[in-house]
Amino acid sequence: MLLRKQIILTFIAAAFFAASFVGFSSVEAQQQNAKSPAATPTPTPTPAVIEDDEVIKVDTEVVNVLFTAQDRNRRLITNLAQRDIRILENDKPQEITAFAKQVDLPLSLAILIDTSISQERTLPAEKSAAISFLESVVRPTKDEVAVISFTGESTLEQGMTNNMQRLRRAIDRVQFVPPSGYIGGGVITGTPPASSDNQMTAGSTAIWDSIWITSDEILGPAPEKTRRAIILLSDGVNTSGRKKLDDAIQAALKAEAIIYAVGVGDDFYGGVDRGSMSKIAERTGGRAFFPRDERELREAFKQIEDEMRSQYLIAYEPSNQTLDGSYRKIEIQLANQQLQKDKVKVTHRQGYFAKSPQKK
Known part of the structure; x- marks a missing residue:
């Protein structure tokens, strides 16, 4: 990440505020206690002790890059040297x-869950796997997670928190959103069964809008020296919204957010857009996964967890x-x-x- 660095001789206690989130159609009010910044002590000639994970501040620009390494069998390599x-x-x-x-920096994570018509039959497995993942990954004293659901518009189900009970409730209340007139089985009232021509209008999906606003308004304001990541659960088929795929990639790069794209969807609605899901993952430093069943879905989450623990x-x-x-x-x-x-x-x-x- 780019940091404007200045030589400092003392530490200043960080001030964290719960930011109000703008741009979502439905927002759950989040209230967090904010700490007032401590008074800055008068500088002294004694240099401050820099911890291992501190970034020494100097008068220049610095770029930080997280990366992982894998062998030809996709096993993570954890013993590289500079x-x-x-x-x-x-x-x-x-x-x-x-x-x-093996960076041990705090993690700011957003889980984006597609609730459009193509997710009707896969959503329960996605929710179960996501909860298990968070229970294994989130460190209450370091990490924070937000939950966003989306169709043609995005809903902030839970703002950034490290409270697992709140996160479970947020994921539990994520539900498939049927389009107007939908009676199940791909059938819209007054029309024949959804076909390749009309299935895409049976519930719009603005994936790139959701990634753009999440990157800009949730992950962008995250504290410095924080890893930022998005887990996208979707079929990757964008059918509405103002933002394009490249806009979403640009927003994620500006927020320094890695995107892990998990391609899940119903073959009845055209399956998964592997190209788009792979592109947004590769450009941001993440990976794309295309599980075929619940077992592979849970394995995808396990691989994401392993990568997060094996970063340089x-x-x-x-x-x-x-x-x-x-x-x-x-x-x-x-x-x-x-x-x-x-x-x-x-x-x-x-x-x-x-x-x-x-x-x-």
Whole structure:
């Protein structure tokens, strides 16, 4: 992530506020106690002790990139060293300033659940797997999760919280939303059974709108030094909304959110758009999964959990320090020839947006 870094000699207690969420059609009111910032002590000549997971603040721009590595059998590799990799920005080598294994940073996670007509028969299994995943992953003292359901519009079922009881209730109340006149089995009152021509109008789905607003309004304001991720449960078939796939990718990159796309849907409604789900996952540094049954769905969640526990963090100071708001491509390469021969695959977000110049 880009951080404006200044040399500091003291710590300032962080102030966290529960932000009101704008843009959702139905929002559950969330109230959290906010801590008032502590008074800043007078600087002294004694340098502050920097913990292992602290980022030393200097007067420059820094880019942080999370990544995972897998061998040819898709087993996660957890013993890489800094010398094993190199990083490029717009094809130019960059100097690595920090490298950490198995990052233990706090996690801000959003679970997006498609409740359109194509999810009628798969939704119960999705909800059960999601609850089991959260019970295994969420650390009450570090992590926070939001739950969003969507069809043609998005609903914030639960704002960011580490309270598992609230998260269970939020997921439990997510329900399939039938289109007007729907009587089940793909049949709309007054029409023949849904066909390849009319099935897509039997309930609109604005996937990219939901990802865009989640990235911008929920994950974007998350505290610094926080991993941000989205788990998308959908068939990937976008039928409405103002945002395009590339808009959703751009919003996720700006929020530095990794997207794990879990492609689930009913073959009766055309199945899963693997191309779109794979693209949004790959561009943001996540992975796409296409489970065929409940067992594979739970396995997909298990793999997501394992990846989150096996991430590396790499930081570098871009050689191009221009604040022009431009998109810059990131590439992490293997410098270790043996790892190259072993066909090790590195997964990371494929770029970021530089900060824009401040208006005077």
